[in-house]
Amino acid sequence: MLDLNPPDDSGDGTPVRDPVSLNVGGQVYTTTLDTLTRYRDSMLGAMFTGQIPALRDRRGNVFIDRDGNVFRHILNFLRSGALDLPRGFKELALLRREADFFQIRPLVEELAHLEAAGPLSLRGGPLAAMIIVNCDSKVRLLHYNLRHGPENYELRTCSVRAFAVDLFCTWRAFLALLCERFCYRTSQGAARPHPCDPGGSRLRLEWAPRPDQLPQDQYDKQRYRGLAVRDAEAAAADDVPPGPRPVGDMQSFLEELLKVSLAEGFRVDLASPDPADVLHCASLRLVKG
CATH class of the missing domain: 3.30.710.10 (Potassium Channel Kv1.1; Chain A)
Structure with a gap:
């Protein structure tokens, strides 16, 4: 009933x-x-x-x-x-x-x-798919005032390296997987990235790790944010603290991207400028099928 x-x-x-x-x-x-x-x-x-x-x-x-x-x-x-x-x-x-x-x-x-x-692969994705990645990094010289008292300020300079990745993928479910895998880190907490086009095939990631000498308030003032990766397996280990793992540089990002994409059936098709040094590439193409 x-x-x-x-x-x-x-x-x-x-x-x-x-x-x-x-x-x-x-x-x-x-x-x-x-x-x-x-x-x-x-x-x-x-x-x-x-x-x-x-x-x-x-x-x-x-x-x-x-x-x-x-x-x-x-x-x-x-x-x-x-x-x-x-x-x-x-x-x-x-x-x-x-x-x-x-x-x-x-x-x-x-x-x-x-x-x-077309036909689906054994893993449920398309038999043919492609990922194109363009990487960039720049160093910015940041000048800021460090306050020691009511009218006591010291001018300081700090270099901040900012990273940017433009990623295009023909398999939109894989791009959604990356959005689940990576997250932005801000003083307000973690935030999930989203595709930057209505079709859900393009993703742009921008992050800048905070240097130790840069105060948190100055870092937040510049609207910088960090990038982290959610690693459920590592978090489950007794010797690894829970929570997202910081992505400190482009090499760490590419290593994680390769780890995820290879597990989903992709292979490296092109890496520039040096095909033998994928982790230091400026552009990368992965294909499936």
């Missing part, structure tokens, strides 16, 4: 609170309201913000009469913003129909991109 209840605290229905249990076609999932409402203009966003009513099964789970097995990929996309399909995935058309039903536009666009790219 199913009960029709509003998904909030209004009326006589059972309120929906974290964690949320969903019964999708007989498969029960547990997640959070933040995940389900990540895209407010989707059907799930409307359901869990009280705009449309929700059905419940006899155990109190919110019931949705759709394919329960495929829904796990939709839920994972809501959690990470990236589409990671398992080996040998053969239900792309069904997943596209379910994404259309739930009206999750970014997922629909990602699936359309995969279908246009």
